[in-house]
Amino acid sequence: xxxxxxxxxxxxxxxxxxxxxxxxxxxxxxxxxxxxxxxxxxxxxxxxxxxxxxxxxxxxxxxxxxxxxxxxxxxxxxxxxxxxxxxxxxxxxxxxxxxxxxxxxxxxxxxxxxxxxxxxxxxxxxxxxxxxxxxxxxxxxxxxxxxxxxxxxxxxxxxxxxxxxxxxxxxxxxxxxxxxxxxxxxxxxxxxxxxxxxxxxxxxxxxxxxxxxxxxxxxxxxxxxxxxxxxxxxxxxxxxxxxxxxxxxxxxxxxxxxxxxxxxxxxxxxxxxxxxxxxxxxxxxxxxxxxxxxxxxxxxxxxxxxxxxxxxxxx
Amino acid sequence: xxxxxxxxxxxxxxxxxxxxxxxxxxxxxxxxxxxxxxxxxxxxxxxxxxxxxxxxxxxxxxxxxxxxxxxxxxxxxxxxxxxxxxxxxxxxxxxxxxxxxxxxxxxxxxxxxxxxxxxxxxxxxxxxxxxxxxxxxxxxxxxxxxxxxxxxxxxxxxxxxxxxxxxxxxxxxxxxxxxxxxxxxxxxxxxxxxxxxxxxxxxxxxxxxxxxxxxxxxxxxxxxxxxxxxxxxxxxxxxxxxxxxxxxxxxxxxxxxxxxxxxxxxxxxxxxxxxxxxxxxxxxxxxxxxxxxxxxxxxxxxxxxxxxxxxxxxxxxxxxxxxxxxxxxxxxxxxxxxxxxxxxxxxxxxxxxxxxxxxxxxxxxxxxxxxxxxxxxxxxxxxxxxxxxxxxxxxxxxxxxxxxxxxxxxxxxxxxxxxxxxxxxxxxxxxxxxxxxxxxxxxxxxxxxxxxxxxxxxxxxxxxxxxxxxxxxxxxxxxxxxxx
Numbered sequence: 001x002x003x004x005x006x007x008x009x010x011x012x013x014x015x016x017x018x019x020x021x022x023x024x025x026x027x028x029x030x031x032x033x034x035x036x037x038x039x040x041x042x043x044x045x046x047x048x049x050x051x052x053x054x055x056x057x058x059x060x061x062x063x064x065x066x067x068x069x070x071x072x073x074x075x076x077x078x079x080x081x082x083x084x085x086x087x088x089x090x091x092x093x094x095x096x097x098x099x100x101x102x103x104x105x106x107x108x109x110x111x112x113x114x115x116x117x118x119x120x121x122x123x124x125x126x127x128x129x130x131x132x133x134x135x136x137x138x139x140x141x142x143x144x145x146x147x148x149x150x151x152x153x154x155x156x157x158x159x160x161x162x163x164x165x166x167x168x169x170x171x172x173x174x175x176x177x178x179x180x181x182x183x184x185x186x187x188x189x190x191x192x193x194x195x196x197x198x199x200x201x202x203x204x205x206x207x208x209x210x211x212x213x214x215x216x217x218x219x220x221x222x223x224x225x226x227x228x229x230x231x232x233x234x235x236x237x238x239x240x241x242x243x244x245x246x247x248x249x250x251x252x253x254x255x256x257x258x259x260x261x262x263x264x265x266x267x268x269x270x271x272x273x274x275x276x277x278x279x280x281x282x283x284x285x286x287x288x289x290x291x292x293x294x295x296x297x298x299x300x301x302x303x304x305x306x307x308x309x310x311x312x313x314x315x
Numbered sequence: 316x317x318x319x320x321x322x323x324x325x326x327x328x329x330x331x332x333x334x335x336x337x338x339x340x341x342x343x344x345x346x347x348x349x350x351x352x353x354x355x356x357x358x359x360x361x362x363x364x365x366x367x368x369x370x371x372x373x374x375x376x377x378x379x380x381x382x383x384x385x386x387x388x389x390x391x392x393x394x395x396x397x398x399x400x401x402x403x404x405x406x407x408x409x410x411x412x413x414x415x416x417x418x419x420x421x422x423x424x425x426x427x428x429x430x431x432x433x434x435x436x437x438x439x440x441x442x443x444x445x446x447x448x449x450x451x452x453x454x455x456x457x458x459x460x461x462x463x464x465x466x467x468x469x470x471x472x473x474x475x476x477x478x479x480x481x482x483x484x485x486x487x488x489x490x491x492x493x494x495x496x497x498x499x500x501x502x503x504x505x506x507x508x509x510x511x512x513x514x515x516x517x518x519x520x521x522x523x524x525x526x527x528x529x530x531x532x533x534x535x536x537x538x539x540x541x542x543x544x545x546x547x548x549x550x551x552x553x554x555x556x557x558x559x560x561x562x563x564x565x566x567x568x569x570x571x572x573x574x575x576x577x578x579x580x581x582x583x584x585x586x587x588x589x590x591x592x593x594x595x596x597x598x599x600x601x602x603x604x605x606x607x608x609x610x611x612x613x614x615x616x617x618x619x620x621x622x623x624x625x626x627x628x629x630x631x632x633x634x635x636x637x638x639x640x641x642x643x644x645x646x647x648x649x650x651x652x653x654x655x656x657x658x659x660x661x662x663x664x665x666x667x668x669x670x671x672x673x674x675x676x677x678x679x680x681x682x683x684x685x686x687x688x689x690x691x692x693x694x695x696x697x698x699x700x701x702x703x704x705x706x707x708x709x710x711x712x713x714x715x716x717x718x719x720x721x722x723x724x725x726x727x728x729x730x731x732x733x734x735x736x737x738x739x740x741x742x743x744x745x746x747x748x749x750x751x752x753x754x755x756x757x758x759x760x761x762x763x764x765x766x767x768x769x770x771x772x773x774x775x776x777x778x779x780x781x782x783x784x785x786x787x788x789x790x791x792x793x794x795x796x797x798x799x
Binding site: 191 | 619622635636638646648650659661665668669672712716718
């Protein structure tokens with residue numbers, strides 16, 4: 001039974017098991033009523049988590065100290081600028097998308113420049129730059145809530161046979177991310193750098209080029225997520241990225257990627273995203289108050305991380 | 316001290332790692348006041364045996380007695396230390412973020428209370444002065460900032476230091492592999508002094524001269540068992556090599572060829588240390604150039620600058636590096652052996668823009684055979700290999716790459732004599748095909764494999780020796796300042 005043994009050792013398994021257990025617990029509680037709708041909502045909201053977590057995963061895999069804290073600010077800036085420029089006109093949809101991506105790439109470039117040229121630790125660099133981007137978003141938006149073009153909003157809420165289109169789109173994106181991680185020189189380089197940066201350099205890995213590409217990619221994905229999320233929720237809001245700061249990191253870690261770097265996987269991102277959403281839904285269904293909900297969320301996340309790392313800690 | 320009771324008795328000790336039988340029933344006794352030399356190929360089981368004795372690994376079967384007390388199954392690193400068993404590991408075990416004195420305290424819990432820092436400084440400082448006079452280490456230095464040679468000195472001094480915890484048995488696993496000849500001599504002298512005062516020492520080394528000159532008895536290990544055990548005077552170099560199971564090659568005189576390369580082949584590397592008064596280094600195509608001198612005199616820095624194509628160097632083509640400090644500079648600890656080998660040559664496995672993992676694995680497997688990495692499966696983690704075999708994987712990584720210039724940073728640390736001969740042969744073969752090697756080494760035997768030798772001292776190149784002019788005396792002479 002080597003197949004089963006290999007499956008059990010997969011780092012992403014626990015996130016998926018967790019998601020399934022939580023979903024079943026909810027279904028049992030409600031007697032199966034609305035379980036399909038819950039799953040569909042989980043796929044939509046999970047998709048947004050996965051977009052940012054994909055970028056965050058590559059950054060965290062670069063090794064200790066690497067993390068992008070500017071994701072929420074980047075999402076907000078890209079969302080507000082794109083919504084305002086499109087101003088509800090369907091013809092402007094591609095222009096808005098391009099703007100969001102360019103803003104993301106710009107944010108990433110600035111982050112990396114701070115890290116590289118001024119030698120600021122990534123955690124400080126991305127945190128301080130996020131104040132700049134957040135302020136820029138406030139200045140640009142002036143509190144207005146501009147409605148997204150109808151066609152775009154329809155795309156983000158459309159479903160095929162009950163499955164959200166956006167989830168399908170992000171599944172494709174995740175597959176591309178998986179291939180990028182496992183089958184390209186870039187992906188191998190990221191994993192090598194995360195294990196030992198000096199050794200990676202001495203083995204011929206283009207360390208700085210790869211770090212730059214990773215921070216730019218992470219911010220570009222945040223820009224994309226901001227664009228889609230603003231369209232989904234009927235316009236950009238200044239706090240729209242808030243919950244994506246910690247959840248982008250939580251999804252990466254629950255998904256079985258090593259916080260210490262050098263070890264990552266993509267399937268776990270989807271499992272962890274579904275798990276996080278379904279967990280909150282379950283606690284809501286059980287009628288838990290906000291305080292209890294947060295405490296239980298924290299405890300359960302800790303439990304999953306311990307279960308997922310249990311096999312490795314002993315070796 | 317009772318002469319009839321051995322201080323340590325290992326009886327029928329076995330240990331397996333999955334399919335690999337690392338120890339196949341070892342019976343060995345250590346007596347008070349002796350130095351036991353332990354030799355054998357990479358993966359013969361030397362380090363495993365010592366890890367069992369120091370409590371890091373639990374033996375599968377077999378009995379272990381220390382000072383007459385049967386402690387089989389109760390042996391932990393703490394318990395072993397309480398019985399006076401100390402170990403200097405091949406992979407150093409100091410905490411890099413702590414100072415020298417703080418590291419000393421870790422092994423000596425009796426240093427406590429107000430003023431512990433001063434006591435720890437005195438303890439390690441005095442021991443360092445005793446074993447390695449003129450070591451140049453401050454007890455307040457952060458260990459991570461020290462060169463590998465100095466870290467090794469701290470680790471050794473710490474093992475010999477005595478507080479309420481005795482040091483009855485000191486195990487030295489490849490203690491001189493990171494030290495230069497001068498520091499190694501000091502250490503070996505100290506070992507003799509220590510056993511004369513009643514201590515017991517186990518010395519593991521691939522340098523047979525050290526073993527023969529320092530040990531009272533010598534045990535030879537092969538394939539997880541002890542195959543020969545006798546007084547040191549009963550062995551000589553050849554009989555040791557034979558017992559280990561390999562044949563020593565006769566040295567060839569190559570000085571004529573070396574001259575021919577210098578005179579005719581084009582220059583591919585030109586570099587100069589960043590000091591004011593120095594000779595410039597030049598390497599010609601197909602040449603093996605040795606970088607000699609005491610350890611840490613600027614050789615590694617120059618190699619890294621050549622690797623980086625840094626300004627001030629002229630390097631014609633791609634460069635691959637073989638790391639000597641493998642934990643810091645070489646190994647990717649989470650990866651398999653195959654992944655560790657293939658990382659240096661990823662471009663060769665591209666199919667379009669995607670990597671062909673099967674091709675990379677075949678490539679790594681081919682190198683396992685060529686360079687003799689002892690493992691049943693190259694998909695095993697790299698850390699499952701013994702130190703010397705990890706080093707072979709690093710050689711495979713560099714030799715397997717497409718680079719025409721290969722720089723080697725004292726790459727033979729922990730590599731056994733049989734493998735060394737094979738790697739020397741491989742280097743000669745590759746040089747004959749037009750590859751150029753820059754080879755930093757602190758071992759005289761390895762310099763004899765070079766076509767041309769530059770001697771480093773205090774960051775500068777102070778001597779430029781052709782192969783036929785190179786003698787041990789000249790290298791040593793250049794390594795020291797004339798006024799020192």
